[in-house]
Amino acid sequence: MLTTSFIAARAGVWFTRSGIQTPEGGVARYYLCDQDRNARVSTEITGYAAASLVFLHRVTGEAEFLEAAERAGRFLCRQAWDPGLEVFPFEWAAGCSDAPEKHAYFFDSGIIARGLLALWRATGNSEYLDGALLAGHSMLRHFARHTPIPPILALPQLTPLAFEKRWSREPGCFQLKAALAWLELYEASGDAAFEVQYERMLEAALANAPSFLPGAPEREQVMDRLHAFSYFLEGALPRCARPEVREALAAGIRRAADLLREIAPQFARSDVYAQLLRARLYADALGAVPLDHAAAAEEAREAAMFQYDHADPRIDGAFCFGVKAGRRMPFANPVSTAFCSQALALWEQKEAGRLEARWQDLI
Numbered sequence: 001m002l003t004t005s006f007i008a009a010r011a012g013v014w015f016t017r018s019g020i021q022t023p024e025g026g027v028a029r030y031y032l033c034d035q036d037r038n039a040r041v042s043t044e045i046t047g048y049a050a051a052s053l054v055f056l057h058r059v060t061g062e063a064e065f066l067e068a069a070e071r072a073g074r075f076l077c078r079q080a081w082d083p084g085l086e087v088f089p090f091e092w093a094a095g096c097s098d099a100p101e102k103h104a105y106f107f108d109s110g111i112i113a114r115g116l117l118a119l120w121r122a123t124g125n126s127e128y129l130d131g132a133l134l135a136g137h138s139m140l141r142h143f144a145r146h147t148p149i150p151p152i153l154a155l156p157q158l159t160p161l162a163f164e165k166r167w168s169r170e171p172g173c174f175q176l177k178a179a180l181a182w183l184e185l186y187e188a189s190g191d192a193a194f195e196v197q198y199e200r201m202l203e204a205a206l207a208n209a210p211s212f213l214p215g216a217p218e219r220e221q222v223m224d225r226l227h228a229f230s231y232f233l234e235g236a237l238p239r240c241a242r243p244e245v246r247e248a249l250a251a252g253i254r255r256a257a258d259l260l261r262e263i264a265p266q267f268a269r270s271d272v273y274a275q276l277l278r279a280r281l282y283a284d285a286l287g288a289v290p291l292d293h294a295a296a297a298e299e300a301r302e303a304a305m306f307q308y309d310h311a312d313p314r315i316d317g318a319f320c321f322g323v324k325a326g327r328r329m330p331f332a333n334p335v336s337t338a339f340c341s342q343a344l345a346l347w348e349q350k351e352a353g354r355l356e357a358r359w360q361d362l363i
Helices: 004-017 043-060 063-080 106-123 126-143 173-189 192-212 219-239 243-263 270-285 293-304 334-351
Strands: 103-105 152-154 267-269 322-324 331-333
Touching: 004 043, 004 063, 004 334, 043 063, 043 106, 043 334, 063 106, 063 126, 103 106, 106 126, 106 173, 126 173, 126 192, 173 192, 173 219, 192 219, 192 243, 219 243, 219 267, 219 270, 243 267, 243 270, 267 270, 270 293, 270 334, 293 334, 331 334
Parallel strands: none
Antiparallel strands: 103 152, 267 322
């Protein structure tokens, strides 16, 4: 396997030079390799990119990665935030006038807040903390007043959309990943309301997680749900000292690993390999679930195989979204790139005996 520093540097260069990030700082949902174009700018993906670029800067020392992270942060704080509605809209275009969905997502808001908090910790710039607090209070004001917390609000009415039988459009344990923003904001601000809401979400997630998988009749849909279920594993890590959380993590890692290996010959997502590997490494480092070294090594090898080696700089260094029936799907994906490059860096740190497992750093 190539060294993590080389993998991380190529991933960072793709983020900064491929065009996936606009000059204003927003980041597209993905690059469509077979159509030679980016999808729309996504506020959620911009939040993920900010956190990833902060991490890649730390791993490589490359100043341009932190500069790009700050462009993403300024875009989120100064352009993407809707001060009238007090939300981050799902996608962004000039004035959001031609965005296809007039929605705000609970999950996106949490990811944006966490990306801004990563920037604040890296730079000390209070603008990013202020932006994260806006997102966190928006989650409290507009989403947490409903039971269960709805995943999507229609804009401009701020009314919950009717739930659908798709994981991203109904409440579920995956929402715990977004609720990590509340826990980080509690640490940053001391506002106990944030911690209360994280605990509320943790209780709901623990109740939902045992029935979340497989959750769908089609194997490809189950792979997508593995991606979502991994968000639960990540979101539970801060409370892994509790017996019920430790047991849920152990059972969840086993279940996810079994399903991943069962379905992968038909359809495999790169982010699922990376998320499962990160969950293993963190759960072991935090003393919750002993590491299955052989399984982790296999997941690291598989994740690394998704990085593009391509003559086109719009693709080279990115990680592919997935492989279906043995063929790569034509998506150079920022989230896959963020998760895989971090997972491989953490794996190298583990092998070298220097893993730093701060759950706040988990992209």
